[in-house]
Amino acid sequence: MNDSPRAGVPIIELRGISKSFSGARALKDVDFACRSGSTHAILGENGAGKSTLIKIMSGVLQPDTGAMYLNGQQARFRSPSEAAKSGIVCIFQELSLMPDLTVADNISISDPPRRFGLIDGRAQRRRAEALLARIKCEDVNPNALVRDLSLSRRQMVEIAKALGMAPKVLILDEATSALTSRDVETVYGLLGDLKTENVASLFISHRMHEVERLCDTLSVFRNGSHVDTFARGERSPAEIVRLMIGRDVEAHFPPKPAPRQAAPYFEIENLSWENRLKGVNLSVGKGEIVGLGGLDGQGQKELLLALFGVLRGVGGQVKAAGTTISPSSPYAAKTGRTRIALVPEDRKTEGLMLPMSIADNLLAASFDKVSSGPFIDSGKEKAAVEDGIRKLQIKINEATDAVATLSGGNQQKVVIAKWLMTEPDVILLNDPTRGIDVGTKQEIYKLMRELADEGKAILFYSTDYAELVGCCDRVAVMYDGAITTELSGEAINEEAIVSASLNINTQSAA
Incomplete structure (x- = not known):
C-alpha cells in the first residue's frame, strides 16, 4: 500500500459502514472521511456510535457491511496492531497501560528496541525520555511503575506511547478529560504541531470549548447515523447540540432554590492528611449541594477519599447531626448510622x-x-x-x-x-460528568437537584467551573490542601472561582 498522502484524497474514508450488537444497530450505513493535516471533531451523545466508529477504524472491531479506505486504497484491519502499522493509532478512554510494568516498558511494549535479539533497556529508557519530553512530562520517571502514577500522568504516558508509533491518523477519545489544566494545554499544543506535520487528528470530546478552539472540521453522529459534517464556525453551539440530541435544550442547569442558611448536617473539622490536606473545615446541610472548586491537585480528591474511609492516618473530626463519625473503610462509610456514598473519579477502574x-x-x-x-x-x-x-x-x-x-x-x-x-445520607461526587455527553450531563444535574430536594447532603467536586456555578448552593475553593474561599448566592461566578483558585482573593464571600 502506498503510504504517502495523495492530493485531494482523504487519508481515511468509510463508506456504508454498519455494525450491530445482539440485534441492536450501533452504526447505520455511515459515510465518513477525514483529511491529512486536519483536526476533526466527532461529536454525539454517548451511544451515538462514536466509540464503535473509532474501534472499526483502529481494528478493534470489524464492520458487518461497508468498506474502509486508507489514502484511497481499501483496508481492513484484523487487530489494533495491524492498524497501528498502517499509521492509525487510537488513544482510548479506557487506558491500555499495564500497571505493573514501568513507564518505559509501556511506551515501547508493541515494538521495543533490541540489541543482540534482546530488549535494550537503555535504549528503551532513552526513547521514553524523548517522548515524555515532547509532551512536557520530564517529571515522569521512565522507571516508575504505571500503577504509582496519577490518572493524569497515566493519560500522558498513553499519549507518549501513541506518539511513539508515528501515527498518520491519531484518534483521541476524551483524551483531555482526565488531565490537569497544564497537561490539557500541552495536548492542545501537540495537536497544533501534528497538524503542521500533516497528521490527521480525530478528536472526540464533550467539551465544546475544546472543539471550538482546536478543530477545523466537525462531524455529528446521532443514534448510529452520521448526521452532518461542517467547518468550524458554520453552526452555533446551540445548533450543534440540537443536531446531537435531536431536540432543543431548554435549560442547561435545573433552577436552584432560593438562597437559605442550611443548618450544618455533615461537618468537617480541621481534617488533615500527610501534606495533602491541611486543616480543612467545611459543612454541608441537608438538601444542599456544596461544590469543591480550585485547580486540579489541590486536595479535593484526597478530601473525598478521606471522608469515604479510604485513607489511613487522617486527622481531625467528621460529624453528622452533631455526632462524631470515623469511617475506617468504605464498607464502614456505606453502612454506618450516617450512610456515605462516593462516586469515584475513574469509573473504569474504581467504579x-x-x-x-x-x-x-x-x-x-x-x-x-x-x-x-x-x-x-x-x-x-x-x-x-x-x-x-x-x-x-x-x-x-x-x-x-x-x-x-x-x-x-x-x-x-x-x-x-x-x-x-x-x-446514602451523604453523597460525594468526584467529577461525575467527566467524559460524558451533554444530554447525560443534564440528566445528572437534574438528579443531583432531586436528591438534594429529598434531603441528601451532596459534596460535589468538578473540574468544570460552569457546573459549579450552575449546580451549587455554595462553592468551597481549595488551594494547597485547604479551603481558602467560600462563595454563595450571587458571588458564585466563574471569575470569582478562578480568582480564588489562583489564590488571588482568599477572603470569604457571601
Whole structure:
C-alpha cells in the first residue's frame, strides 16, 4: 500500500459502514472521511456510535457491511496492531497501560528496541525520555511503575506511547478529560504541531470549548447515523447540540432554590492528611449541594477519599447531626448510622467491574438489601435492578450483558445507581460528568437537584467551573490542601472561582 498522502484524497474514508450488537444497530450505513493535516471533531451523545466508529477504524472491531479506505486504497484491519502499522493509532478512554510494568516498558511494549535479539533497556529508557519530553512530562520517571502514577500522568504516558508509533491518523477519545489544566494545554499544543506535520487528528470530546478552539472540521453522529459534517464556525453551539440530541435544550442547569442558611448536617473539622490536606473545615446541610472548586491537585480528591474511609492516618473530626463519625473503610462509610456514598473519579477502574454484568455491578454495593440470610432473593434482586435502571434511565439491551458493552454515559449511570441503592445520607461526587455527553450531563444535574430536594447532603467536586456555578448552593475553593474561599448566592461566578483558585482573593464571600 502506498503510504504517502495523495492530493485531494482523504487519508481515511468509510463508506456504508454498519455494525450491530445482539440485534441492536450501533452504526447505520455511515459515510465518513477525514483529511491529512486536519483536526476533526466527532461529536454525539454517548451511544451515538462514536466509540464503535473509532474501534472499526483502529481494528478493534470489524464492520458487518461497508468498506474502509486508507489514502484511497481499501483496508481492513484484523487487530489494533495491524492498524497501528498502517499509521492509525487510537488513544482510548479506557487506558491500555499495564500497571505493573514501568513507564518505559509501556511506551515501547508493541515494538521495543533490541540489541543482540534482546530488549535494550537503555535504549528503551532513552526513547521514553524523548517522548515524555515532547509532551512536557520530564517529571515522569521512565522507571516508575504505571500503577504509582496519577490518572493524569497515566493519560500522558498513553499519549507518549501513541506518539511513539508515528501515527498518520491519531484518534483521541476524551483524551483531555482526565488531565490537569497544564497537561490539557500541552495536548492542545501537540495537536497544533501534528497538524503542521500533516497528521490527521480525530478528536472526540464533550467539551465544546475544546472543539471550538482546536478543530477545523466537525462531524455529528446521532443514534448510529452520521448526521452532518461542517467547518468550524458554520453552526452555533446551540445548533450543534440540537443536531446531537435531536431536540432543543431548554435549560442547561435545573433552577436552584432560593438562597437559605442550611443548618450544618455533615461537618468537617480541621481534617488533615500527610501534606495533602491541611486543616480543612467545611459543612454541608441537608438538601444542599456544596461544590469543591480550585485547580486540579489541590486536595479535593484526597478530601473525598478521606471522608469515604479510604485513607489511613487522617486527622481531625467528621460529624453528622452533631455526632462524631470515623469511617475506617468504605464498607464502614456505606453502612454506618450516617450512610456515605462516593462516586469515584475513574469509573473504569474504581467504579465498575467491566467484565461482569450490568445487574451485578448495580448490586455490588447493596447485596445485603436483596439477600435473605446467606442467599440472594431472586425476586428482590430483579426488582432492585429494574428500579435502578428505570430511575437513572440507563439504556441497555439486557441486564445480563457485560457493563463494558455500555456507552460511557450509561456506565456512569450504573455507578451512580449502584451507590443510590445503598440509600446514602451523604453523597460525594468526584467529577461525575467527566467524559460524558451533554444530554447525560443534564440528566445528572437534574438528579443531583432531586436528591438534594429529598434531603441528601451532596459534596460535589468538578473540574468544570460552569457546573459549579450552575449546580451549587455554595462553592468551597481549595488551594494547597485547604479551603481558602467560600462563595454563595450571587458571588458564585466563574471569575470569582478562578480568582480564588489562583489564590488571588482568599477572603470569604457571601
